[in-house]
Amino acid sequence: MNTPKKILIIEDEKTLARALELTLTHAGFEAKLAFNGEDGIKLLKESPFDLILLDLIMPKMDGFTVLTVLKTEKIKTPVLVLTNLSQQNDIKHAEKFGAKEFFIKSNTPIATIVTRVRELLK
């Protein structure tokens, strides 16, 4: 049996973070939660992850900063941005900082996210 892929969910909205955790676990992944950017970076430094689901607007450290830190720390873990910001500026900004994909949470069924994660981690 393969060891499950590790996914880090950095999301301050706890109910959403839990939903993702539940669904991804259900889908056979190992999911860990961080409720702000700072905690996320801490976890990333502790152990490697296969994928990061990153929110943008968060207390303490926002998603854009997380992306910058990842870049400077040379952490190459792929990042899927999950946010409710839908400004094209934000999308561009996030992609420039290395985000692989950009999802607007309210417009994206959770099943779609799982599918994308699965595809990326194939």
Place this chain on the structure above:
Amino acid sequence: MKPDKRTDTLADGIARKLEALANEKEGIRRKLVVTAKQLAVTAKEKESTRRKLVVTAKQLAVTAKEKESTRRKLEVTAKQLAVTAKEKESTRRKLVVTAKTLAVTAKEKESTRRKLEVTAKQLAVTAKEKESARRKLVVTAEKLKSLYETLEKKVSERTKDLEQIRSKSEAILASIGDGLVVVDKEGRINYINKSFEEMLGWKAEEIIGKSMVQVVPREDIHGTKVSFKERILTQVLSGEKFVANLTNPFYYIRKDTSRFPTSSIVAPVILDGKTVGAVEVFRDITKEKEIDKAKTEFVSLASHQLRTPLSTVNWYSEMLLAGDAGKVTPDQKKYLEEIYAGNQRMVELVNTLLDVSRIELGTLIIESKPTNIVKLTQSVLDEHKLLITEKRIILTSSFSKKIPLIKTDPKLLRMVIQNIVSNAVKYTSDGGKIYISTVMIDGSDILMKIRDTGYGIPKDQQNKIFTKLFRADNVIGKDTEGTGLGLYIARSIVEQAGGKLWFDSTENRGSIFYVTLPLHKPKKDNDASARLYQRSNN
């Protein structure tokens, strides 16, 4: 002396008698003297009389001579009288003739007199009438005079009133808080009010008689000077009434070349059916823009905030439906699906609100690329296939083969077509028809027509159809899903792309929506609307 007393008395008596006789003698003598004197006088008188008589005799002799002369004269006179008598006879005869003639004349005179009398009477009557007429005329004259005076007074009062009204109107015009300008039919400034002066920095005496369009330049939201031909004022003077669209604000340039956002209403001044000029009322909408911006920002913020709970409902109902929390019964599934669908609608609404706020804040980013409008339209139609089939709507489409790719933002164009098509499907009852065509016009524009046989738009509401949050009365009861934002967004996008969006509609017969898009947009300025706000904040 005392002899005998008697003797003495006798002697005394004799003495006394002697004395009395003496006295008597003296008296007579004196009388005789007087008589002698009288006799002497009488003699003298006799002498005088005799002399007088001599004179008289002499006089008589003279008189006799005079008498003789008189007699002779009389004789002459008698002779003369005889002659005179003859003449008198002749005269008498003549007089008789004359008398006769006079008698005749008298008769004539009488007749004339009578006639005159009649005439006189008539004249008297006439005179009376004349008098009465004269009196009447006098009365009339007086009445006329009084009427004239009243009239004169009224005219002067009226003139005063008018003068007052005029100065009042002028005062009102002058003190209107909005800028006001009146131009003649050549567009030359006739009148400006105080607010105009304050807002634009021009004094009336500097610009009266000059062309409004030249004195006060206008820029559109992109900062491009609006050409003479495109100025509202020019269009109004050419005969078409036009009210500046508030969603398309523009700038007026002050004398000192600074600018401010303006909204204005221009209307023709029509006299006897002819346009003799135009009147424009404009307002500085800097404040409104700021408020509007704050409002839009609020909507944007609120919408983003709404997305989190919406995501929660979405995902958890999805998970429940997927059986993540255990098996669900068919009923539970049905209910969950309702929750999910309702939430989806809310998500759509929030997305629409965000589109609106982006358009209004100018943060809508346009990513133009060569786009195949025909393919795009077909894909939108495909999306609606299910509903079209369900409503048994007959859909016909025709696309010209000559349509080239156009450089536009496909996502935004899709939104436009999606909005119009979904309206056509939504507001056409079962069994209706929808017809879509796309053709080239003049080799420079693409024209898309979307016609339906739906409910149509009530005439009195047609001018509001592109207004934000507007929904026509006749569809509110039929469909609760509309937001009233679709056409507002669609038009904003089309106009941004340099095109036009309009429609024809008859209630209960259907609507035709037209979209034109230029192959080449004259000038692309992505940040134009954003700049609009920056400026108004300055």
